[in-house]
Amino acid sequence: MSKWLLFFGFMFVCSGFLMPLGAIMIAWYFATNLLKNSTIVEKQEHKIREMKMDDYSKESIEEMK
Numbered sequence: 802m803s804k805w806l807l808f809f810g811f812m813f814v815c816s817g818f819l820m821p822l823g824a825i826m827i828a829w830y831f832a833t834n835l836l837k838n839s840t841i842v843e844k845q846e847h848k849i850r851e852m853k854m855d856d857y858s859k860e861s862i863e864e865m866k
Contacts, residue, residue: 806826809823810827810829813826
């Protein structure tokens with residue numbers, strides 16, 4: 802659905818008559834896309850911070866020494 806939002810947003814911007822609606826649709830697409838990507842990165846960083854030495858295998862611990 803989000804790709805369609807971007808597509809129609811650009812179509813409306815290019816039409817001239819529906820330019821404000823198109824600009825809002827494009828801004829909405831990029832805002833939701835950025836928020837979705839930032840939450841994924843935060844979850845990954847939180848997961849990395851939560852890891853303990855016990856979570857690694859013995860081989861991995863030996864390689865890190």
